[in-house]
Amino acid sequence: MTEEKWDEGKIEKLxxxxxxxxxxxxxxxxxxxxxxxxxxxxxxxxxxxxxxSLVKWMPAVVTVAAVLVLSLLIPSMLRNEEGAMNDExxxxxxxxxxxFEDNSQEKAMDASSSEQAESAAISxxxxxxxxxxxxxxxxxxxxxxxIGLTHEAHVIPITFLxxxxxxxxxxxxxxxxxVRIYNRxxxxxxxxxxxxxxxxxxxxxxxDAVDDINHQVPPxxxxxxxxxxxxxxxxxxxxTFTDHQRLNTIDEKGNPATFDxxxxxxxxxxxxxxxxxxYYKYSMPTGATYLVPSGGIPFDDVESALQAMKESPxxxxxxxxxxxxxxxxxxxxxxVTISFKEPLxxxxxxxxxxxxxxxxxxxxxxxxxMVVKLNHTVQDHYxxxxxxxxxxxPAGVNPMLxxx
Numbered sequence: 001m002t003e004e005k006w007d008e009g010k011i012e013k014l015x016x017x018x019x020x021x022x023x024x025x026x027x028x029x030x031x032x033x034x035x036x037x038x039x040x041x042x043x044x045x046x047x048x049x050x051x052x053s054l055v056k057w058m059p060a061v062v063t064v065a066a067v068l069v070l071s072l073l074i075p076s077m078l079r080n081e082e083g084a085m086n087d088e089x090x091x092x093x094x095x096x097x098x099x100f101e102d103n104s105q106e107k108a109m110d111a112s113s114s115e116q117a118e119s120a121a122i123s124x125x126x127x128x129x130x131x132x133x134x135x136x137x138x139x140x141x142x143x144x145x146x147i148g149l150t151h152e153a154h155v156i157p158i159t160f161l162x163x164x165x166x167x168x169x170x171x172x173x174x175x176x177x178x179v180r181i182y183n184r185x186x187x188x189x190x191x192x193x194x195x196x197x198x199x200x201x202x203x204x205x206x207x208d209a210v211d212d213i214n215h216q217v218p219p220x221x222x223x224x225x226x227x228x229x230x231x232x233x234x235x236x237x238x239x240t241f242t243d244h245q246r247l248n249t250i251d252e253k254g255n256p257a258t259f260d261x262x263x264x265x266x267x268x269x270x271x272x273x274x275x276x277x278x279y280y281k282y283s284m285p286t287g288a289t290y291l292v293p294s295g296g297i298p299f300d301d302v303e304s305a306l307q308a309m310k311e312s313p314x315x316x317x318x319x320x321x322x323x324x325x326x327x328x329x330x331x332x333x334x335x336v337t338i339s340f341k342e343p344l345x346x347x348x349x350x351x352x353x354x355x356x357x358x359x360x361x362x363x364x365x366x367x368x369x370m371v372v373k374l375n376h377t378v379q380d381h382y383x384x385x386x387x388x389x390x391x392x393x394p395a396g397v398n399p400m401l402x403x404x
Contacts, residue, residue, distance in 0.1 A: 131383060132291040133359045134159055134399035135392050143167040144396045145181050146273060147189070148239025149196040153228045154316055155235040156196070156282060156290050157273065159396030160189070166404070178241045179208040190403060195286040199236065212267070213247040217257055223249075224259035234268055235275065242273040278305040279363040280317035281356055290398045291356065291363055292317065302336055302368040303329045309360060320356040322349075335390055336365045339375040346382045355383050362391050 134144070142161040149156050162185070170184055186201040204217040215237075217223065223233040237247050246267040249257045257265045277293035284290070295313035299305040306329055309321045326341040338361055346354040358374070365372045373390045380388050 131355050131359055132398050133362065133394045134161070134396040135384070136395040139395055144399075145185055145402065146178075146240065146242060146396060147182065147186065147200065148236035149189075149191060149194075150199045150232055150236060151196050151282075151284060152316075153232055154282065154292065154294070155232060155239060156292050157239045157397050158290075159399045160185070160402040161396075161399055162402050177208060178243050179206055179213055182206060182240060185402060188402070195284045195288060199232075209248075211245045213241055213244050213270075215247055215249045216252060216254075217249060218252065221257075224261050227261055230259065230261050237268050238270060238275060239273050241270050244270050246270055274367045274369070276300070276305065276367055277364075278309045279320070279360045279367075280309070280312060281320050281360075282317050289352075291320070291360060293363075293367060302331060302365055302370055305364050305368065306336065306338065306361065309364060320353070320360040322353075322357075325357075331370070334370050335373055336361075336370045337373045337375060340377065343376050343378050344374075345378040347379060351383075358382065358385055358391070359394075362394055363397060366394050 139161075141164050143164060145160040145162055147158055147160065149158050171180070176184075182201070183206055189200060191198050191200065202215060202217075203221045203223075204215060207214040207216060222229070224230055241247060246269050248267045249259075249265040251257045259265045275293045276298035277295045278299070279291045280294050282290045282292045282294070294317045295308070299308065310319055310323055310325075312319050325344065328339045328341065330337045330339070346358075349357070361372045361374070371390055371393050374387050377387050380386070385391055
């Protein structure tokens, strides 16, 4: 092509001037010519083989493709299935956790309700549980069971509190005497678990005989092994059976028992659990403390017993009235008035010590069938006590709930 510029009009004229090319051969000639062409014959012969080759390799191709497809699909399916299983397991775990939490919450609610009910049931005993005295108005819903427990040859009076519901089930007939109550509950007291000696129930049988009580003992009872053993026996009887006149210790034939220490055992006078002795503090190896009457020789009058509280009678108990506390005592018509020579600041003492002092006076006076009035205290009220009034008569000493 030259460098001359062509336009569309010139190109059209040139194409129009070219002669027409026409194929004058017939269709049969063209077909015959094509059949004779060796190139076309070779291609036509190879076509069936190519088809056969394609047919031959088709299954392998399909297999490979299937494998490829499966290799792509299976991990995905496994992942989906594993995910589903994990989801199911997670949901199952979640359901378990929800169930556990629901159950825990339900139990917690039940426990809370139970604790609230128990708390409400013993709310009147809260203050008594912190002290060593239970008052009459604190016995609502409970029945007292007094008993003398022992520890290392010392007798500790305990007032077990039995729920009225349980007491009504055990005694449908209503009020019972100390003998029947003892025979019903003495064996249920976990003495050793509470730190006491294994002493109750008494060996032999306790038999109610109207005003008297008969304790029938076998020959090998052991209550006469020593003078201290005999003293413990006598004092536990006094602390336990508070509504009879005396206790007779008899043998298996019904005759008065013979003790090695004293010969024929004389009846034990029962004085409603009141031994004419002052009260002191007794500490157990467990750390528990109790207020107990102690001392070898009983005091004839309450004044002497109250003054003796400032000195310990032995090394088993501790005093509950400090040596620096001085007081005068006046007795009028069953009321013992204790007047401190110097105003007594109870809040200046340890709380337990102050409570022990007040209650020790109350319990000692009660041993002589009297009540107490305190004068010249800095506080008008302390713990559960109104110090401006005569202090109430104790309904029990060292209270604790009887285990169900």
